[in-house]
Amino acid sequence: MLMVFLQQALNGIILGCIYALIALGLSLIFGILEVANFAHGEFYMLGAFMALFSMSGLGVSFFPALLIAMIGMGIIGAIIERAVFRPIVGKPLINSMLLSFGLSTALANLALLLFGADPQKIESGLADYHLRFFGLHLTAERLMVLVVGVALVTLLAWFIQSTRTGKAMRAVSQDRVAAQLAGINVSRIYTVTFAISGALAAAAGTMVGAMFFVSPEMGFSVTLKCFIIIALGGFGKIRGVIVAAVMIGLAESLGGGFISYAYKDAYPFLLLVLLFMLKPQGLTGGSGR
Amino acid sequence: MRGKGILRSVLCVAALLSLGCAAWAALPDGNVRVGVVMPTSGTLAYDGGLALNGVKMAVDEINAAGGVNGHKIELFVEDSAGVPATAVAAMEKLVGMQKVVAVIGDFGSSGTLAMMDVAKRSQTPLITPISLAPKITELGNVWTFRGCDSSEMIAKAFTKWAVQEKKLDKWAFIGVNTDYGRGSVDAFGKKVKDLGGEVVYTEYFQQGETDYYPIITKLKASPANTLCLLGETVDLSRVVNQFHEMGLQEKITVMDPTSGTFNPKFLELAKAKANGIIGASRFVASIKTPKAEKFVADYQKRYNIPPEKYAQAGYDVAHMVAIAVKNADSTDTAKVREALAKIEYEGPQGKAHFDAKNQLQIGEYIIAVKDGKFEIVAGPIMAE
Numbered sequence: 166m167l168m169v170f171l172q173q174a175l176n177g178i179i180l181g182c183i184y185a186l187i188a189l190g191l192s193l194i195f196g197i198l199e200v201a202n203f204a205h206g207e208f209y210m211l212g213a214f215m216a217l218f219s220m221s222g223l224g225v226s227f228f229p230a231l232l233i234a235m236i237g238m239g240i241i242g243a244i245i246e247r248a249v250f251r252p253i254v255g256k257p258l259i260n261s262m263l264l265s266f267g268l269s270t271a272l273a274n275l276a277l278l279l280f281g282a283d284p285q286k287i288e289s290g291l292a293d294y295h296l297r298f299f300g301l302h303l304t305a306e307r308l309m310v311l312v313v314g315v316a317l318v319t320l321l322a323w324f325i326q327s328t329r330t331g332k333a334m335r336a337v338s339q340d341r342v343a344a345q346l347a348g349i350n351v352s353r354i355y356t357v358t359f360a361i362s363g364a365l366a367a368a369a370g371t372m373v374g375a376m377f378f379v380s381p382e383m384g385f386s387v388t389l390k391c392f393i394i395i396a397l398g399g400f401g402k403i404r405g406v407i408v409a410a411v412m413i414g415l416a417e418s419l420g421g422g423f424i425s426y427a428y429k430d431a432y433p434f435l436l437l438v439l440l441f442m443l444k445p446q447g448l449t450g451g452s453g454r
Numbered sequence: 455m456r457g458k459g460i461l462r463s464v465l466c467v468a469a470l471l472s473l474g475c476a477a478w479a480a481l482p483d484g485n486v487r488v489g490v491v492m493p494t495s496g497t498l499a500y501d502g503g504l505a506l507n508g509v510k511m512a513v514d515e516i517n518a519a520g521g522v523n524g525h526k527i528e529l530f531v532e533d534s535a536g537v538p539a540t541a542v543a544a545m546e547k548l549v550g551m552q553k554v555v556a557v558i559g560d561f562g563s564s565g566t567l568a569m570m571d572v573a574k575r576s577q578t579p580l581i582t583p584i585s586l587a588p589k590i591t592e593l594g595n596v597w598t599f600r601g602c603d604s605s606e607m608i609a610k611a612f613t614k615w616a617v618q619e620k621k622l623d624k625w626a627f628i629g630v631n632t633d634y635g636r637g638s639v640d641a642f643g644k645k646v647k648d649l650g651g652e653v654v655y656t657e658y659f660q661q662g663e664t665d666y667y668p669i670i671t672k673l674k675a676s677p678a679n680t681l682c683l684l685g686e687t688v689d690l691s692r693v694v695n696q697f698h699e700m701g702l703q704e705k706i707t708v709m710d711p712t713s714g715t716f717n718p719k720f721l722e723l724a725k726a727k728a729n730g731i732i733g734a735s736r737f738v739a740s741i742k743t744p745k746a747e748k749f750v751a752d753y754q755k756r757y758n759i760p761p762e763k764y765a766q767a768g769y770d771v772a773h774m775v776a777i778a779v780k781n782a783d784s785t786d787t788a789k790v791r792e793a794l795a796k797i798e799y800e801g802p803q804g805k806a807h808f809d810a811k812n813q814l815q816i817g818e819y820i821i822a823v824k825d826g827k828f829e830i831v832a833g834p835i836m837a838e
Contacts, residue, residue, distance in 0.1 A: 169671060176668065292695075304699045376665075377664040378692065418668050422669065423672075426658065427658040
């Protein structure tokens with residue numbers, strides 16, 4: 166029983182890593198641009214397709230494809246920010262919600278038109294290597310997800326904490342006008358934020374495409390889940406979002422394994438309701454990060 | 455002399471009369487008109503087309519061999535589009551305007567169930583080559599025949615083989631969370647228990663689910679030696695992939711009794727992981743009987759694809775209708791119905807006859823996936 170619990174917990178943490186990558190990008194956009202990007206799941210979907218096509222079209226192996234997808238979605242993210250979101254920054258939240266819903270539908274349907282509805286699999290070549298330790302079971306593919314996920318999140322935390330651009334991003338998220346007065350190029354920060362979010366989503370999409378499948382409709386449910394995560398973790402808070410992402414992963418895995426799998430999509434929402442009842446100020450409290 | 459003349463003329467009249475009588479009892483002039491209702495448009499168009507392939511091939515064979523007592527069979531094909539209301543309209547048209555002797559159709563059970571009332575009212579035999587719902591032959595409608603197995607028969611034959619022959623006694627079920635999934639899990643679970651097996655694990659998933667690790671992990675900790683899957687192609691390919699990732703293939707036999715995995719898309723998604731999945735089917739192209747081999751070769755030559763169970767059923771049912779008309783030697787629908795109920799048929803699938811409920815009694819083959827092909831493991835197994 167203990168082994169089953171530990172195995173389920175391990176599965177949940179790996180799932181949480183994926184959620185963290187997607188939710189962090191979404192949270193950054195929300196914190197810095199103050200827009201809600203409901204098309205974020207589609208970034209993740211497009212990233213996965215980019216990796217899939219680099220592997221089938223260019224013949225590269227998995228890790229270069231992951232890199233290509235991240236760079237590609239970084240560029241597309243920047244373009245989308247410049248073309249679509251820039252004009253509505255500072256407008257009421259409902260503007261960005263409607264706009265991004267439209268963008269989400271458009272991107273998903275465009276993918277459906279261009280790539281077809283048939284799900285496809287990214288072959289990382291790692292799924293057939295099995296690791297066993299202390300009675301736990303892990304494929305090399307899942308270990309890779311864990312390692313890449315943790316590495317990217319650490320990299321992001323370091324970038325935001327220590328680099329000049331990262332500090333500027335924090336400044337903009339605290340007070341846009343003050344940051345502008347201090348000489349920060351706010352427009353550039355917006356573009357960088359979208360590029361980073363796009364790249365993180367693409368990494369998550371590629372890894373999910375290897376573990377599961379790539380298909381045009383894969384993005385939508387993920388967006389919703391990530392909004393729950395950033396609501397749980399606190400908008401714009403990195404550590405809170407990571408904790409919340411792992412919590413949601415664990416809730417799905419343990420709830421699905423020990424309570425009922427058929428209702429596993431309900432557990433994250435239950436968690437959210439519980440949190441709002443018990444700790445309305447959010448997981449990490451009212452202030453600080 | 456004169457007496458002889460009278461005798462001759464009496465004989466002549468008698469001969470003429472008897473000829474006339476014979477002509478009156480036998481098939482009338484013209485073609486034997488047979489109706490077909492199949493989905494030739496909509497989502498079932500491809501599968502419906504396969505059944506229609508079989509029907510057309512059978513009719514061409516019969517006509518080339520001289521037809522039914524010298525009369526050619528003429529087909530009237532209507533599209534049901536997989537919609538019950540359309541199927542009923544198609545059936546009305548066939549019996550009302552085309553005056554067919556029998557109707558072959560529909561594909562989906564709901565279409566066939568809807569057409570059954572028209573069959574009864576118009577007193578026209580209706581024979582479905584595809585529909586599986588047990589209800590069709592349980593309603594007591596004598597005008598309706600099922601020219602294939604029912605889902606009940608598949609379940610019986612399959613569990614009988616698995617539990618009694620293969621000694622697979624500890625069953626786990628993973629099913630899609632729909633009426634079909636839950637209904638099938640209940641039905642199969644009950645049969646397994648009746649045969650002395652145990653159901654040790656049951657889980658349902660939402661359609662389109664991606665991550666099955668929570669339930670596969672739980673499955674690993676259960677004492678199950680059999681995993682029975684009830685769902686659709688894409689979802690099941692994920693289950694099977696993750697089942698292999700957890701390394702359970704040595705310990706547990708995977709079963710797919712309703713054939714959600716026996717199609718090319720599944721083989722493409724699961725690749726070598728599809729190997730060893732066991733299912734049931736009344737027909738596969740690798741059956742080695744002379745009738746089956748001839749059917750497979752002729753079909754392959756005509757359509758450039760190997761036949762599967764839909765084409766086989768269409769082919770068999772069209773032959774059954776022709777034999778019934780021949781035995782009845784009439785186009786009177788009541789006589790054709792009686793003849794159909796008494797038929798003793800042997801086709802590519804094997805020997806077959808109808809029981810008192812107009813359900814065809816045939817055997818099931820147990821099949822397994824091996825390197826992208828479907829191999830016969832056992833059979834034919836009769837449900838009773």
